[in-house]
Amino acid sequence: MTRHPPTIDDESLIAALRLTAGHDPVPAHVSAAARAVFGLRLPGAATARPVPTPAPLGVRSADEARLLRFTAAELTVDLEVTAMDGLVDLAGQVSPCPEAGTRVEVRTLHLTESRELSPTGQFAVTGLPPGWFSVVCHRPEHSPVATSWTRIRP
């Protein structure tokens, strides 16, 4: 590996100075969280990646709600995200509408909420802590599909 490449940017240089000065140690909770992330892996799951969302129809909640769309090969997960009192509400739609028995899990670093999908493929979870989350769709006889980890801050 080479030494500092000539292209080293300001942030990397500052980081190197701070790292070697040793005055900004990693807080214990940050390392603990990084170790805990390993428990969130989903072997065999497909990752649904974010794609641009269509413009929202009408003006409902246009100021506060955020629409997100994730797609894997054959599945789309649409999410409407709203913040209320420092917590986050998610209303979701899985399409095409999966078969009966499909379950979604909304995962954060701290808790997981499980929901049965409605017959029309909808689900909702309220009062999530702000921060990182992912929605996992478990269908009978299919590998799980998980939305790429997404950060929400009210």
Place this chain on the structure above:
Amino acid sequence: MSDQHAIDAALAGDQAAWDALVNRFSGPLWSVVRAYDLSAADAADAVQGAWLRLVESLHTIRDPDRIGPWLFTTAKREAALLSRRNRGERLIADPADAEHARADPALAEHLHPDPAVAVLTADEGRRLWRAVEEMHEPCRSLFRLMATSPEAGVHQLAGRLGMPRGSYGPTRGRCLNRLRTMLTAQEATP
């Protein structure tokens, strides 16, 4: 443990192998996100984002040597997004950014080749500080203060250096440029 072994073991479900990766890269990742002048909470979010993307993409990694640079680049991207959005943030979901979707280790070759902090050794750290010690004021004091007072804001740093607040950013930029030039010149010398 080599990166290849760590990845193989982690793929097989070995928490200890993952912990070894965390121990190795936590310090550099923390330092680099803090360099974006993020609060401790935002910096923690940015670091977590990098680890989450790694766990999401672990099975796609073909070249384990790229893990350090990849984590580093991913954390920087998260930090840059947070830093930008702290100015006028309301309800924000980060991954709507198309660039975000492409943080895949399989594509790491196309990322900015910037592994400087991820592979920083003690020797290089000493070299870096020797260069700082050779610098004139205010650069030398500025770097010492900046590195040893990570919680201090621009206002406080400018005050302790005896310069107007508006001068701090431009001065820091000039000092960084000078340091970069010194390091590059050293490299050119066999």
